[in-house]
Amino acid sequence: MTLSKSIGRAWNSFFYEGFSGESLGLLRLYFGCGLLLYHVAQFFELLTLDPTGAQFYFLEPMWHFALLGIDHHVPILSFAVFVLLMMATLTMALGKYTRTSIAIVILCIFFLKGNRDSFTGDVHHRYLVPIQMLFLLLLSKCGHAYSLDERYRTVKSRVEDWEASWPIKTMQFYCAFFYFWSVLAKLRVSGWAWADGGQIQEELLERSVMWGLTDAGEAVRNQLAFHMAQHPDLLMFLAHLTLGFEALFPLILLVHSVRWRLIFLLGVTLFHLANFVLLYVGFIFLPVVFLIFFDLVPVHAWLKEKFRCYVLRRRSLPAPGSG
Amino acid sequence: MTRQTVNRILVVYLLVVWTAVAVRCDRFPLTWVPMYSTYTPIEKIPVVVIDREKMERGILVTHRDGSQRYVTAKELNIPKTHFWRLYYQRMFGAPPAKHTQGNMNLGTVNRWIRGLGENEPNFSADWDWRILRSFNKTLGYEPSDPTFIVLAEVESEIVHYQKKDLLKKDVSKPERMTLRAKVQWKDEWLQRWKNDTL
Numbered sequence: 001m002t003l004s005k006s007i008g009r010a011w012n013s014f015f016y017e018g019f020s021g022e023s024l025g026l027l028r029l030y031f032g033c034g035l036l037l038y039h040v041a042q043f044f045e046l047l048t049l050d051p052t053g054a055q056f057y058f059l060e061p062m063w064h065f066a067l068l069g070i071d072h073h074v075p076i077l078s079f080a081v082f083v084l085l086m087m088a089t090l091t092m093a094l095g096k097y098t099r100t101s102i103a104i105v106i107l108c109i110f111f112l113k114g115n116r117d118s119f120t121g122d123v124h125h126r127y128l129v130p131i132q133m134l135f136l137l138l139l140s141k142c143g144h145a146y147s148l149d150e151r152y153r154t155v156k157s158r159v160e161d162w163e164a165s166w167p168i169k170t171m172q173f174y175c176a177f178f179y180f181w182s183v184l185a186k187l188r189v190s191g192w193a194w195a196d197g198g199q200i201q202e203e204l205l206e207r208s209v210m211w212g213l214t215d216a217g218e219a220v221r222n223q224l225a226f227h228m229a230q231h232p233d234l235l236m237f238l239a240h241l242t243l244g245f246e247a248l249f250p251l252i253l254l255v256h257s258v259r260w261r262l263i264f265l266l267g268v269t270l271f272h273l274a275n276f277v278l279l280y281v282g283f284i285f286l287p288v289v290f291l292i293f294f295d296l297v298p299v300h301a302w303l304k305e306k307f308r309c310y311v312l313r314r315r316s317l318p319a320p321g322s323g
Numbered sequence: 324m325t326r327q328t329v330n331r332i333l334v335v336y337l338l339v340v341w342t343a344v345a346v347r348c349d350r351f352p353l354t355w356v357p358m359y360s361t362y363t364p365i366e367k368i369p370v371v372v373i374d375r376e377k378m379e380r381g382i383l384v385t386h387r388d389g390s391q392r393y394v395t396a397k398e399l400n401i402p403k404t405h406f407w408r409l410y411y412q413r414m415f416g417a418p419p420a421k422h423t424q425g426n427m428n429l430g431t432v433n434r435w436i437r438g439l440g441e442n443e444p445n446f447s448a449d450w451d452w453r454i455l456r457s458f459n460k461t462l463g464y465e466p467s468d469p470t471f472i473v474l475a476e477v478e479s480e481i482v483h484y485q486k487k488d489l490l491k492k493d494v495s496k497p498e499r500m501t502l503r504a505k506v507q508w509k510d511e512w513l514q515r516w517k518n519d520t521l
Contacts, residue, residue: 015329015333016326045402045403045404045405046402048402048403049400049401049402050397050400053397053400054398054399054400054461054462055400055461056399056400056401056457056461057456057457057460057461058457059409059413059450059453059454059457060419060448060453060521061521062351063350063351064351071519071521072460072461073400073401075400110351113351116402117351119401119402119405119408119409120405120408120409120412120413120419121413121418121419121421121422121448122405122408122419122420122421123349123351123419123421125351125354125356125358127351127352128351128352128354128356131351131352132352135352139324139332162326163324166329166333170333170336173337174340177340178356179356181344181354181355181356182356182358182360184344184355184356185355185356185357185358185360185424186359186360186362188347188360188428188430189357189360189361189362189424189427189428190360190361190362190363190427190428191428193362193363193364194360194362196364198362198364198365198486199359199361199362201368201486201489202362202368203359205368205370205484206370206371209370209372209482210370210371210372210373211372211373212372212373212374213372213482213497216495217494217495217496217497218494226494229489230489230490230492230494232486232489232490281359
């Protein structure tokens with residue numbers, strides 16, 4: 001009985017406390033702005049195609065395309081859906097027709113990702129955390145603060161803290177365990193052998209030598225990756241570091257200090273940046289989801305104050321040629 | 324929504340995402356996060372060297388009437404990164420990463436859930452058929468057409484590094500070899516073509 005009560009208390013204190021309606025509204029606003037950039041980075045290659053050109057028949061349609069019988073790419077449709085995605089993301093960020101906008105964003109991502117990842121069958125994982133966030137935002141009352149919907153609503157409604165907290169806390173939970181599952185996967189698939197750094201060595205070699213070699217046997221491009229591949233001790237250290245930080249990621253859920261969270265997440269951001277530079281791993285913009293680990297109300301107030309000071313300073317400056 | 328409803332949603336949500344992890348489900352938006360997880364220690368590391376000039380020129384194809392030409396990324400209207408995968412991986416029978424991740428060390432329970440036999444892979448595909456189906460359908464060729472593509476060929480340079488050489492930082496003389504991939508049409512695929520099955 002006591003145990004079930006303790007679990008209940010822990011559950012309630014984790015999922016239902018910590019954020020306000022304003023925090024949730026601001027998360028929608030800033031995450032939406034970040035997504036605009038994210039979409040461009042993810043789907044840019046579809047926009048390099050000829051909209052009226054050949055309609056490629058997929059080598060391996062993604063599961064939902066296979067289910068729907070979509071077996072070829074219609075480029076003009078990808079262009080149209082991308083425009084729709086950007087518009088819906090913008091209206092989502094601004095909080096106009098919020099729920100509908102989020103639903104459209106989700107559908108557009110499924111469509112564009114389905115196209116991008118069906119050409120040759122390589123399914124990328126970069127939208128996993130963002131799509132979970134969108135799903136939880138869809139279920140939440142994120143359009144009730146800092147939104148155009150709220151501005152024009154005749155009957156104002158107040159979002160209780162528990163209503164604002166559970167979606168954000170669930171996002172935090174998913175994101176933290178996303179990294180943790182990654183360690184589980186490595187150990188389930190390759191065992192402790194993964195920790196010897198050999199996998200990183202192979203990737204570094206592949207991503208540097210792929211551009212060709214000089215007569216002296218040096219990589220033509222990405223030389224840093226090529227040289228790192230020749231230091232097995234360093235790679236073993238990096239492999240252990242990766243496993244360690246991924247395994248310990250869920251501990252962030254227990255850390256209340258904003259400073260320590262920030263330091264840890266900056267470290268993770270650096271990890272994604274290094275992966276992008278050395279291995280061309282496309283998670284470079286994923287840190288946009290780390291917004292969920294912070295209450296954005298004080299951040300927003302700070303940014304607003306900075307912007308106000310900047311505007312005032314600009315106004316107080318004499319106009320050129322006036323003196 | 325009441326708090327009770329939210330509790331139910333949370334329980335179902337957490338059960339679904341954790342079940343996906345347990346059963347190694349990697350179907351967007353569910354995942355067990357298997358990226359970069361596959362690794363088998365080897366002494367000789369093979370690395371593909373991209374020849375951008377050759378790749379730009381395209382994949383050499385032979386039509387049913389015996390004529391030859393190159394099919395390019397532009398003609399197929401696919402992004403360059405995918406053409407690279409097609410040229411250097413699928414043409415050589417190499418599957419996408421998700422196949423390797425899904426096949427490697429699949430446990431007894433997960434094999435049982437999927438109804439897989441002892442050595443039966445979780446993912447497999449006949450890439451030769453898929454490539455020629457895709458080329459011909461994309462370019463609008465029918466099996467009876469003289470322009471129907473019956474053969475596709477590419478070449479790839481592979482460089483092999485020995486781990487012991489890398490340890491000594493001796494990278495000046497890696498072993499090089501050129502591999503050639505040929506993807507040939509089989510008339511036994513005609514029924515598949517008519518049924519349009521992958």
